[in-house]
Amino acid sequence: MTEKSQRKKEQIMMKQEKKKKRTNRKEQSDALRLWILGVCAFFIFTCVFMQMRKRQTAEEKEMEESETGSAVWEEANAEREEREAVSEEQNEYQNEHKKEMIIQADRLSAAYDYDEAVGLLKTMEGYESDPEILNKIKEYEAQKASCVPVNMEEVTHVFYHSLVVDPDRAFANQEKDPQAAGNNQWMTTIYEFEKITQEMYDRGYVIVGIHDLIETSVDENGNTQFLPATIMLPPGKKAYVLSQDDLSYYHCYDNYGYAAKMILNEDGKPVCDYIQADGTHVTGAYDVVPILDAFLDEHPDASYRGAKGVIALTGYNGVLGYRTDASYLDRNGNLDRDKRDWLDEHPEFDIEQERAEAKRVADAMKADGWEFASHTWGHIRIKDVSLERLMQDTQKWRENVEPIVGSVDTIVFAHGQDLGDWGAYPESDAKYRYLKEQGYRVFCNVDSNLYRTWFGRDYLRQGRRNLDGYRIYNNAVGNENNISDLIDAAEVLDPLRPPVPKLR
Ligand SMILES: [Zn+2]
Numbered sequence: 001m002t003e004k005s006q007r008k009k010e011q012i013m014m015k016q017e018k019k020k021k022r023t024n025r026k027e028q029s030d031a032l033r034l035w036i037l038g039v040c041a042f043f044i045f046t047c048v049f050m051q052m053r054k055r056q057t058a059e060e061k062e063m064e065e066s067e068t069g070s071a072v073w074e075e076a077n078a079e080r081e082e083r084e085a086v087s088e089e090q091n092e093y094q095n096e097h098k099k100e101m102i103i104q105a106d107r108l109s110a111a112y113d114y115d116e117a118v119g120l121l122k123t124m125e126g127y128e129s130d131p132e133i134l135n136k137i138k139e140y141e142a143q144k145a146s147c148v149p150v151n152m153e154e155v156t157h158v159f160y161h162s163l164v165v166d167p168d169r170a171f172a173n174q175e176k177d178p179q180a181a182g183n184n185q186w187m188t189t190i191y192e193f194e195k196i197t198q199e200m201y202d203r204g205y206v207i208v209g210i211h212d213l214i215e216t217s218v219d220e221n222g223n224t225q226f227l228p229a230t231i232m233l234p235p236g237k238k239a240y241v242l243s244q245d246d247l248s249y250y251h252c253y254d255n256y257g258y259a260a261k262m263i264l265n266e267d268g269k270p271v272c273d274y275i276q277a278d279g280t281h282v283t284g285a286y287d288v289v290p291i292l293d294a295f296l297d298e299h300p301d302a303s304y305r306g307a308k309g310v311i312a313l314t315g316y317n318g319v320l321g322y323r324t325d326a327s328y329l330d331r332n333g334n335l336d337r338d339k340r341d342w343l344d345e346h347p348e349f350d351i352e353q354e355r356a357e358a359k360r361v362a363d364a365m366k367a368d369g370w371e372f373a374s375h376t377w378g379h380i381r382i383k384d385v386s387l388e389r390l391m392q393d394t395q396k397w398r399e400n401v402e403p404i405v406g407s408v409d410t411i412v413f414a415h416g417q418d419l420g421d422w423g424a425y426p427e428s429d430a431k432y433r434y435l436k437e438q439g440y441r442v443f444c445n446v447d448s449n450l451y452r453t454w455f456g457r458d459y460l461r462q463g464r465r466n467l468d469g470y471r472i473y474n475n476a477v478g479n480e481n482n483i484s485d486l487i488d489a490a491e492v493l494d495p496l497r498p499p500v501p502k503l504r
Contacts, residue, residue: 098124102136110300112206112233114144143234150239152213152228156451157241157444157464158486159412162249164189165274165286166257167496174498181501183256185470189494193288196467197295199487200240201302208239209307209371210410210442213453214460226441226458231304242309243444243464244288245375245412249321251338259286261321262361269293270365273321293368308368312375312412312444315401322358324351325400355404362405373410374440377401383417387430394438409441412464416446422463424456448482473500 101124108117117140127133164170164187174180188196208231215229231239249261259272265283270293272286285291288309296303318324323342327335329351331343343349362372376382377397380389402408419425425432425443435443441459452463465471467483474480475489479502483489 098130098133102132105136105140107300109140109143111303111305112147112301113305114140144232146234147232148235150208150231150233150237152231152455153453154451155208155213155239155241155453156486157210157243157453157462158467159243159245159446159464160188160193160288160467161186161244161246162253162258163187163193163287163291164257165259166277167191167494169255169257169277171496171498179252179256183469184498184500186466186468188468188472189497190286190291191494191496192467192472192492193291194295195492196487197292197302199492201295201299203486204237205240205486206233206237206302206304207242207296207307207309208304209369210241210243210310210444210460210462211371212304212307213241213462214442224458226455226460228455233304239304241462241464242292243312243373243412244309245312245414246314246379247287247289247311248314248317248319250317251342259321262287262289262365263357264361264364268364270361270368289365289370303369306369308365308370310371310373310410310412310444311365311405312373312410313401313405314375314379314414315377315397316379318354318358319401319404320358320361322354322361323349324355324358324404326351359404366406371410372405372408373412373442373444374401374408375412376414379414381415381417382413382419382431387434390431391434394435398438407439409439410444411435411440411442412444416466418445418461419443422452422454422461425459425461450482450485469497469500470502473497474502 101121105117105120108114108120118137121127121133121137124130124133127137164183167189170183170187170189171180174184212231213229215227217225217227219225233239247262249258254260257277259274260281261273262270263273263283265271269290271283271290274282274284274286276282285294289311292308296306296308300306313319315325316327317339318328323339323346328339328343328349331340335343366372374394374397377393377400380393382390385393413419419429419432419435427433436459443459443461444464445461446466447463448465449463450465452461454461465483465486467486471480471483472487472489472493475483476493477490477499
């Protein structure tokens, strides 16, 4: 090969080399640009992504914060509402409580117990700054200041037997049936009792307890003395004592239209079990106790401090319609015919159950303001019986009646009799001394005087007035005029009552 062709070859090779280098360089620079571009793009993308992420987080946070805020607010709101509800409830309770206290205090003041009424309101927290309560207290104090003392000598005493529910059954055939004639004379009907109670109330009569009449003190020798108590009533009001005798529902009352026994209703209040003419039993106000209880519920001002009446009980047929007397156990002994018949009709008889039920009724009556008294166990004639008989009778009462009604200091003599003439009982009277030893301090008879109250040194005597068929009828038709201070007899007389022969 020639030098020339050698050089040419070298030149071609160099050119190729250069071209290759150029191509390489170009490729390199293209790659670099691409890399830079990629990095830039990555960077921008990252930035944008970060920014977006940041914004999103901020938004989320904001949203979260706003949600938390609303929850807190809601919670606070609920708490406030609850607080308001509680305070509303408290206010409501306080208002209810106040209303209740005022109702109770009004009842106490209506029953002439002004001090109790004021005392009750003063137990209320913050009463000193409550104008309504302060006005009430002022009102009660003004009422108290207007009262005047009752003349103890002029407190009358009226009494009833069990009321006739069904006059048709009680008085039928009285010409031939001595029991019906007795019913017509000695008994008052529900119609009459309700009219009397209303009319005496309208005339200002207020029932007082027989023990409300008595104030006791102890003299220098340690002996108890009886003195007239002070009863304060508004001007124009008159005090009277009420009693009911023979609340035993004797066997002889059966089928004559009287209640059969005292029982307790579902509220624990004394009511009557009454057997209707067709033999079905009904429960309700069929005698003095539940009828008067209902009347006094409606007219608290008809009774002085919740006083009711005196229930005078014998024991021989049990009490309150329960066969509680030990004589019923003597099935084979010398039993009365009516007791034997009753036992035959009641083979399930359980004296302990009878006594327990009678005691529950007696307890409820006492809790309601009723008092009990002895009417002697055997309805004996105190003037006629021997001291020995009186002692036996009194022990039977203690054994059979006292466990049911508790101990008593009042004796309401049966048949209207009395130990002796009006005034002080002579200390030489053995029966009087015996009854005093037995704890009796209040002695009641029956008379027709408007009022008769006598204070012995340590005992009280009171005459009672019968508001029965005999008295009402004979006053209504003008044969007598001795109850017009209490009632208008013609207005009160039951139209279903037949004429009552004037026997006494
Ligand atoms: Zn009697």
